[in-house]
Amino acid sequence: MRLRAAIAAACLVGVGIAGYLTYVHYTHTAPVCTTGGCEKVQRSKYAELAGVPVALLGLITYVVLIAVSLRRGVEAALAGVLIAFIGVAFSAYLLWAQLGPIGAICQWCLGNDLTIAVVATLYVARMLTESPNT
C-alpha cells in the first residue's frame, strides 16, 4: 500500500511537470528556465512526436501510471513496470537529443527524467514485493 501511494505521489510530480510544459506549449508562453535551453529544446523537432507534443504524451503517461497504481495485483504491477520502462526509454532518447543534436538542456526535461526514473524504480520494487492477492 505504501509503495502504491509513493508511486502515485511521484506520478503527481510528473503530472505537474508535464502539465506545465503542455500548458506552455498550447498557450505559446515562454517556460520559466534557469538552464537557458528550454526555448531551444521546445522549438526543436524533438518536442513533438507525429505532431503530438511530447509533454502531452508525458502527461497522459503519468495519469495512466496513477490509475495503474490504484489497482492491486502482480498484473497491475507488471503493467506499471512496462509503461514506466517505456517512459524511461523515451526520456533517455530525449536526453540524448538534448545533449546531442539540440545542444541545449531543459531543466523541466531533467526533472521529468528524474521523476520517471523514480517511478520506474518504485514500480520495480512493487513488482518484486507484491503478493498475488494483495
Place this chain on the structure above:
Amino acid sequence: MPRNRLILLAGAAGVAVIVVVLVIVFAGSGGGSGSGATTSTSTTASSGSMFAGIPQHGETLGSPEAPATLTVFEDPQCPFCREWNLDTLQTVIDNYVRPGKIKLVYRGIPIIGTNSIVGLLAIYAAGEQNKLWNMAEALYRIQGEENSGWITTGAIREAAAAAGANANKILASYRLKATIAKLNAAEQQATASKVGGTPTFFILKPLGTPTQLQVPGLEPAQFTPVLDAALQ
C-alpha cells in the same frame, strides 16, 4: 525474490526499448515545415516610420525587382545590430532601398542567447503581417541587457504596438511550425555562410554569388562606401 518476476522485469525492459525504438522510427520526430503561410505584399504606411512607403513582404524590405539584395544577419539582443538599425538603416533605406537599387532581406539568428529566440520568433511572426522590419526596429528601441530575459510577452506586445502590428496575432503564431521553420532556415543559412557574429552583411548582385561585406564600422560614413564599392 521470485525468479520468474526478475525474468518478467527483464522482458518488460526489452519490450519497452523495442516499443520506443519502433515509435521513434515509424512516427518520426516531427519537424515538418508546415504550410508556410502565404502573405501578400503590403506597403508599410505607419507615420513617422523609416519604412513608410517601402514595400515589405515577409522578410524582404524593398522592391522585389531591385537588382541587388543585401542580406542582414541579426540578433535582437545584439547591441551592434541595434547600432546599425538605429543609426544606419535609415540612410541605407533612403539612398539604396527607396530608389530601388537594393532590397533588404532579414535573417535573424540567435547569437547572444536563448532569449533571442523568443524575440526572433516574434519578429518572424510579424513578417506574416508584413511588419517584420518594423518589429525588429521596435525591439531594438527597447533592447535590454544581454540575456537578462528582457524579451518577454510584455516586451513583444510593446514592440508590436510601436511597429503597428497586431500583437495578439504575433503571440498566436510565433511558436507555430511555420514560424520556427523560418528561424531554423536562417540558422542553416548562417551556418552554410559561416556567419560568426552579428550583424553580418552579404550582398548579392545579378548573376553573382553572395559576398560578405567587410565593413570597418557600422556608422553610415563607414558603411555606405563599402556598400557602394560592392554594388559597382
